[in-house]
Amino acid sequence: MNKTERTPEGIALTSIFLDLFRLNNRLLASGDRMVASLGLTIARWQVLGSIIAADRPQPVAWLARDMGANRQNVQRIVNDLEKEGLVSFQPNPHHRRAQLVVLSSKGKQTYEAAMSLQVPWVNEMSDGLRLEDIETMHRVMSALLEKLDGHGDVEEQS
Template sequence: MADSPLGPDDLADRLAEVFDLVGPLYRRAQRKVEQYTPAEGLSVGVRAVLDLLRQNGPMTVPQMGRAQALSRQFVQRMVNEAAERGLVETAPNPAHRRSSLVRLTGEGAAAITALKARERAMLGRVGGDLTDAEISACLRVLTRMLEFLDDVDVS
């Protein structure tokens, strides 16, 4: 029955299908972001930092790395690039003297807001008669997969 939980083997097969789509989806989305950002000149990495700060407010580089499952060094390079362009700035962190908070500047907030508006306009053209229930189910599956990958011990 289509609405009953899948057994382990069938679940593994169906989730493998999801992974087979998520990889190409992610890479194509990256290319589109790079194509659609010439006005801001944002790399995918800088865009990710700006969006994370837009969503969460000021954060430290280690916090951003953990949130995105990226190395602290990579995030630091993206923060440095954004800072050189005046899109982010650092501020003292009352919770930790050696790890400054990174926050959006007005220019950074404007850049990520403009980019998100263009992305929303593009995504609104996806079509395909998708329903809210289908999108909710997709989000539930992807969230569960992320939670599993965060919790799984591969040793």
């Protein structure tokens, strides 16, 4: 097959990508609405979750890497969270300028409140879906993420 023609799998995957873009936009909007009463956005909630998921305090660059996000965007969000008392900065014994981000008790309470809002929402979203289908979708998404992580940008491949 010609390199400029999509394979049947490529056509199917392109269709899924377009649906994923629409799904992502709707998930972001729904998440923003869900946590707005807590003073959060989906981006702030994601950063709080990344801090909690880390096994120890990390600098912003590491949080951004783990999230697959832009360091400058995560830094801006962390700065906002710090102003609101949801996180604090601690000295990093391994790097003088890259401070460690630590969740405050208010930040932990806010994150837990967001997660308590998420439980009924995600249960409703999963209603009627088969667990096997969800697990298959997760495996496919993980494989695609691995391919993207291993291949870099399209421009780099040209």
